[in-house]
Structure formats: C-alpha cells, structure tokens
Amino acid sequence: MKNNETLSKGSRRTFLQLSAAATAAMAFRISTEASLAAEERNVFHPGAVVIDANENPLGPCDAARKAIVDMAPQGGRYSYWLKEEFVKTFTEMEGIKPEYLHVYPGSSEPLHFSVLSFTSPAKSYVTADPGYEAGMKAAKISGARIVKTPLTKTYAHDIKAMLAAAPDAGLFYVCTPNNPTGTMTPHPDIEQLLAAKPKSSVVLVDEAYIHFSDGVSALDLVKADQDVIVLRTFSKIYGMAGIRCGMAIGRPDLLAKLENFSGWSAMPITAMAAATASLKHEHLVPERKQLNAAIRQKTFDWLASHGYSYVPSQSNCFMLDAKRPAKEVIDAMAKRNVYIGRPWPVWPTHVRITVGTQPEMDAFHEAFQAVMKNSTTTGFVPALNRRRSHPDGQYWPEISS
Ligand code: PLP
Numbered sequence: 001m002k003n004n005e006t007l008s009k010g011s012r013r014t015f016l017q018l019s020a021a022a023t024a025a026m027a028f029r030i031s032t033e034a035s036l037a038a039e040e041r042n043v044f045h046p047g048a049v050v051i052d053a054n055e056n057p058l059g060p061c062d063a064a065r066k067a068i069v070d071m072a073p074q075g076g077r078y079s080y081w082l083k084e085e086f087v088k089t090f091t092e093m094e095g096i097k098p099e100y101l102h103v104y105p106g107s108s109e110p111l112h113f114s115v116l117s118f119t120s121p122a123k124s125y126v127t128a129d130p131g132y133e134a135g136m137k138a139a140k141i142s143g144a145r146i147v148k149t150p151l152t153k154t155y156a157h158d159i160k161a162m163l164a165a166a167p168d169a170g171l172f173y174v175c176t177p178n179n180p181t182g183t184m185t186p187h188p189d190i191e192q193l194l195a196a197k198p199k200s201s202v203v204l205v206d207e208a209y210i211h212f213s214d215g216v217s218a219l220d221l222v223k224a225d226q227d228v229i230v231l232r233t234f235s236k237i238y239g240m241a242g243i244r245c246g247m248a249i250g251r252p253d254l255l256a257k258l259e260n261f262s263g264w265s266a267m268p269i270t271a272m273a274a275a276t277a278s279l280k281h282e283h284l285v286p287e288r289k290q291l292n293a294a295i296r297q298k299t300f301d302w303l304a305s306h307g308y309s310y311v312p313s314q315s316n317c318f319m320l321d322a323k324r325p326a327k328e329v330i331d332a333m334a335k336r337n338v339y340i341g342r343p344w345p346v347w348p349t350h351v352r353i354t355v356g357t358q359p360e361m362d363a364f365h366e367a368f369q370a371v372m373k374n375s376t377t378t379g380f381v382p383a384l385n386r387r388r389s390h391p392d393g394q395y396w397p398e399i400s401s
Contacts, residue, residue: 033132128157320352
C-alpha cells in the first residue's frame with residue numbers, strides 16, 4: 001500500500017503545506033564559505049591548525065573587541081541607528097551616497113540575493129572556473145544556466161570568453177581577488193565587461209579579499225551609476241567572520257531588487273559597533289595586509305625551495321599543486337592535525353591553502369613535507385595545459401547547465 005493512500009484529507013493538506021514549506025526553505029538556503037568548508041571538515045582535535053576556510057586567525061582588532069564589550073549591555077535593544085552610523089562612516093570614507101549602501105550580516109546574503117534577482121531560466125549566471133561556488137548554488141535555485149569559463153593564462157577572469165559564452169547573461173560574477181586562486185582581474189577588464197555586456201545584465205564584483213591586494217576597487221564604477229554591484233565583507237581582513245557584517249554597494253534601483261528577498265531586518269548591534277570601530281582604525285588594513293603578504297611570501301619561498309608549485313596570489317589564500325589527488329592530500333594532512341582547504345573539480349590536484357599565522361604556516365610546512373614524502377605522483381598535467389586551446393591563444397569556455 002502506498003503511504004499517501006493512508007493520509008486522510010486533513011492530514012494530506014498538512015502534508016502538502018509542510019512540503020511547500022520545506023521547498024521554500026530549500027529555495028532560500030544560502031551557501032557560505034563556512035558551509036562549503038564544513039562539508040569537508042571533521043571535528044577538530046586540540047591544537048589543530050585550521051587553514052581551510054579563509055578565516056583570519058587574528059580576529060577583530062582591539063578597538064572592535066572593546067566596541068563589542070561596551071555594546072553588550074545594550075543587547076536587549078534593536079538600536080537601528082547604529083546601522084545608520086556605520087553607513088555614514090563607510091559612505092563618507094568612500095565618497096558614496098548613503099542610499100548606495102545596504103548592510104547585511106555578511107556578504108553571503110547579498111551575493112545570493114543578487115543571483116536570485118538577476119538570473120532565471122532565461123538569464124544565465126556567468127562565472128570563472130575555478131571560482132567561488134556560492135553563486136552557482138544560488139543560480140541552481142533560480143533555474144539559470146550556469147556558464148563557467150576558465151581563467152586566463154594570468155589567472156584573471158576571461159572577460160572575452162565570459163561575454164562570448166553568454167549572450168543571454170543575467171549576471172556576471174567577478175571575484176577579485178578570486179577565491180580560490182587569490183588572483184586579480186584588472187579594473188580595465190571589468191570596465192570592458194560593463195561596456196560590452198548584454199543590456200539588461202548586471203556585473204557583480206565580489207571584493208571580499210580586496211584589502212589584501214594591490215588591486216583597484218570597482219567602487220568608482222558604482223559611483224558612475226553603472227550596472228554593477230560591489231560586495232564587501234568584514235569576514236576577511238577585519239577578522240569578523242563570526243561577528244557577521246557585509247555589504248552590497250550599488251545603484252539604489254539595483255539594491256531595491258535584492259531587498260525583495262531580505263526585507264528590513266536589524267543588524268546585530270555588536271557587529272555594527274565592531275565594524276564601525278574597525279573602519280575608523282587607520283592602521284588596521286595596511287598592517288594586516290603587510291603581515292599577510294610577508295607570511296604568504298615566506299610560504300611561497302619555502303614551497304619553491306622544496307620544488308612545489310603554486311599559483312601566486314594577492315590574497316589570504318592560494319592554490320597549491322600537490323600533483324596527486326587533492327582529497328588524498330587533504331586527508332593525510334588532517335591525520336597530522338592540519339586542516340587545509342577543499343579542491344575544485346577543474347583542478348583535481350590542487351588544494352586551497354589559507355594563509356594563517358607564521359607558527360600555523362610552519363606547522364603546515366612540516367606536515368606537508370611529511371605527507372609529500374609518502375606521495376605517489378600521478379602523471380600530472382598542469383592545469384593550463386589541460387584546457388582546450390582556442391586558435392588565438394585564448395581558451396574555450398566550459399559550459400555546464
Ligand atoms: N565572497 C567570497 C569570495 C568569499 O570567499 C566569502 C567567504 O569566504 C564571501 C563572499 C562571504 O563571506 P561572509 O558571508 O562571511 O561575508
């Protein structure tokens with residue numbers, strides 16, 4: 001007997017209501033770096049070196065910590081004006097009109113909402129491969145065709161290929177520095193994309209890691225009222241991934257579309273206080289940028305001197321080519337209590353490494369060397385050579401739906 005046949009009319013209605021609720025809940029499931037990293041994570045053992053989720057081991061700066069503690073007693077109130085103070089601080093610093101900035105608990109939400117707003121079964125989602133996966137998960141929910149294009153020889157987004165592959169584009173996602181490679185897409189390329197894109201499409205520039213790099217922000221394109229939304233987060237250089245603050249910056253008519261999914265909600269007041277204090281801290285970004293670059297360079301020097309290859313990065317993460325199946329290396333490292341990042345299917349022998357503190361990277365060197373000593377190399381083919389060459393030296397885009 002089929003289960004459904006045993007349902008009474010009333011219980012069937014309840015069942016249908018519950019399934020509709022479950023579908024709606026699924027439709028709004030937001031993928032984050034935390035959830036993507038957690039898919040690979042096990043329970044950490046004491047003393048674990050955790051360099052798998054592009055977190056910042058330094059946490060919030062001292063001024064932000066003090067702001068959180070000072071704010072805690074007021075935690076019983078919504079205190080929405082703290083959000084206004086944050087908006088005022090950021091927009092004055094950047095020379096942007098306040099209505100061009102919307103604040104969220106992290107940038108995962110506006111990333112997700114942008115994809116849902118501007119893609120559909122008729123309007124494709126265009127991204128780089130390897131690229132940050134969260135947008136693709138959102139595009140699946142909106143039923144959009146997902147167009148993945150390989151990075152260029154310099155590991156930038158291949159703007160020409162992105163344009164050529166998707167005349168039906170609804171949203172172009174450009175993550176610069178890119179997650180997972182930490183490589184930049186130059187500002188003129190983004191300008192070129194905006195100039196040549198289909199009329200009704202939007203360019204989403206994810207600047208989660210911009211502060212670690214020497215890259216030029218796309219905020220000037222927002223100020224010029226172009227069809228562009230810039231995402232920023234306090235989860236990376238500001239060390240506030242667990243506190244939650246991010247933003248979408250764009251023309252008010254574009255941001256209004258995102259609000260259809262989120263509505264108005266109060267931000268945690270501790271996040272607002274900590275983010276405002278962090279923005280006002282003059283030395284935080286240059287000091288942390290320099291520290292990250294120094295530790296990253298030392299790691300690259302160590303890798304090069306031991307004959308390992310990696311993709312040079314301008315961020316707090318990079319791709320390391322283990323020249324053997326990535327999963328094998330990740331598991332072997334975890335056995336040594338060092339947790340490294342996930343692989344991307346298009347580069348099956350690369351693992352993503354987050355730049356941690358110097359002692360964490362020292363522990364990583366030791367564990368990696370031990371793991372690689374036991375390695376069996378698998379007739380490796382470099383990522384760039386694996387791509388199908390285009391006659392003029394570019395690469396054919398890889399398209400999936
Ligand atoms: N965009 C990119 C490229 C990321 O890597 C992340 C997190 O790692 C985010 C957005 C979102 O971060 P959050 O929601 O913590 O602000």
